[in-house]
Amino acid sequence: MSSHTQHEQTGGFEPKIVAFVCNWCTYAGADLAGTSRMEYKPNVRIIKLPCTGRIDPLFIIKAFEKGADGVLVSGCHPGDCHYTTGNYHARRRWIAFKSLLEFTGIDMKRLHFSWVSASEAIKWVDLVNNITDEVKKLGPFVEYKELNER
Amino acid sequence: MNDNMENTLRQKAKELLEKGDVKVVIGYGWNKKKSHTAPVFITKPEDVEKLVFNPLCVNNLSLYLTKKFPDIKALGKPAIVAKGCDIKTIAVLISESQIKREDIVIIGMTCNGVVYRQELWKGELKPEIMPTKCHNCDVRNPHIADIIVGEKVNFTPPAEPTGMVFDKIKELDKKSGAERWNFWLEHFSRCIKCYACRQICPLCYCERCIAEKNMPQWIETSSHPRGNLAWNLKRAMDLSGRCTFCGECERVCPVNIPLNLVNQKLALVVKDAFGHKAGYDEKVHPPMIVFNMEDTEDFIK
């Protein structure tokens, strides 16, 4: 089958990636990848929301708190939002939130944003694979996990 | 100069109260030992002698105009003694529909700066004891007011923000991610979750703060680094584009967490990305509730 998944899940560190996706575009795109029987890295846990505009930065913080090594946030392309303007508001928030987390010292290679439409199954697959590889290289999010011991 | 200002202020306050449509004047007054100023609420014309104005008047009184204080709202139409920085907060409150411009009387005070902490006052307002916001202030002459008390101040702030807060932000920006993380964890670990920062902030007026919500508990109330980090990040994020740098949160923090750094960093980001500076025009929407089709996407895959 696909070279990505075979024999790479044995041993070693497997990152936990949490993906906050919008129902109408990205989730449908991921679904299309599934129905098309595309294989990709299983590290991602998908959380479906009606729109990226629903995403409160607190969700991302909570994901890291609960053990995520990487977070992906993905929604409809600008202009295609099912609720017309949700993703524009989300984009604004991400600009501010990304800077805030960077200022706090969180590696931005652990937090990714993307636009994936309902037909972009291939983009979804490549995105998840690339992010998983990148976060795997970074290792577990030790800094956050250490907070439990301080 | 100051005595003149105090006399004019008391005169104006007396007139407003005697005329009858202002029911309370929110201003500053001395404590018993005359070592600190604190908020006072004058409801009777004969009490206006309690009002003072000097570099010790650090509090941002616009706090008492918010819905956090139903007891004060119940007193009736307020007049508020406000410095330029306080008026900026009032402007944001008006733009967020928390107060109507015609429902308050703003007594704008021209200001040459205040002290960073009241304990530092030794009789003279030296630049070293003034907070960063004063060194960069462009509203020493109140920009929105019904009455202006005091002579015009001639002061041009530096073109680029300077001072301790901004220098420290530049320094942190140059450091590595790991160094920044350690810096912030060291500070946030001291947080005792007293919520003084939230209570003193006029813009933190949620009727039920997210930190008070359990089932699920989004922000842990325990005073451990994990809960403290979530609290401080969430608060900074909710203030982005709105914070006017009154500096009260840092002043009241009992454990000296440098909150100004995080709030001002976000203010700089918002200014860069959305061209917005909070508090100058009460008719402009806060940036986080609007959007621009041209907002940058360079980080989105």
Added chain:
Amino acid sequence: MANKFLKKETIGKLIDALTSEGSIFVAPKMDARQVVYAPVSRMEEIVFDYIVPRNPFKEFLFPQTEPIAVFTIAKEAVDMKGVEVNAKETVIFGSRPCDAASVASLRSVFNWDLKDEFYNRREDKAVVMSVACTKADDACFCTTVNLAPDSPAGSDILLKETESGDYVVEVITDKGKKFAERFGNIFEDVSAKKAKPAADVKRIKGIDEKKIKEWLKDTKNYENPLWAELSRKCIGCGACTFACPTCHCFDIVDEGSAFEGERIKNWDACQFEFFTLHTSGHNPRDTQYKRWRNRFMCKFNFYPNKFKSYGCVGCGRCIRVCPVRLDITEVMATISVME
């Protein structure tokens, strides 16, 4: 026990002896531009010139955040285990007499209907070595609540500074006696040394505690409009509560996931808006003046009557830390002249 003598330079030896046995030595040290009680490992970390540290030392007897139980959730069963407190000997050096007096208040509330082992085990292992105050600032008011800058109440050992910077040692309790004997090589037998005079903290004029007690006891004063006037500027943070040596209210929360977690005891403040929120949605103390009234009543009426201990020790921390400088002594003075 006759007075002993402690040379300042030998404090380092005391720290070494204690920490090598696994004990904790708490002393005033500088942290983020303030003096706080914190564990130290070297004498050089200790600050000797201070009025009173920003925090009370109650956090070493009653931690701000403390797990009291751990639980795991299986399919049809919840397994809960209490957390055993492994209290280590904790010497609190440089405590002030006001802070030491608060220990009795904490002990009475934590041994009232339930013996709180989390507190008791820590207090049993704590040795309070107070240093009498030779100076005060204008927020201090211990004498107004019938304490003194050199009061021995609550201390195991009371140290009084001498002109040379050393200390005259007064042993107050049995625990203190055993401690001094254990470190007989550090606590010398030289007794004829003169200590510096204690700070001159004048009682605040116009505060009549008898009047206050009576006025508070009279239930018709409960709804006096004075409460709203005096506490109008209060912003409802918890700074005063968390800085107070006698405040002891706590909240129990659970933290964890669907599979396991901890039950935690956290400090709580009656000044918080939702402190008295019922599950029905009703909040008996729904406005700030009711919450402030409760604070004052608790300190000067309820607790002194119930426990015969100090509700307030006059340390002044609440005044110093208050964002709007709400001064409890001004309230006391105002009530003293009420009819």
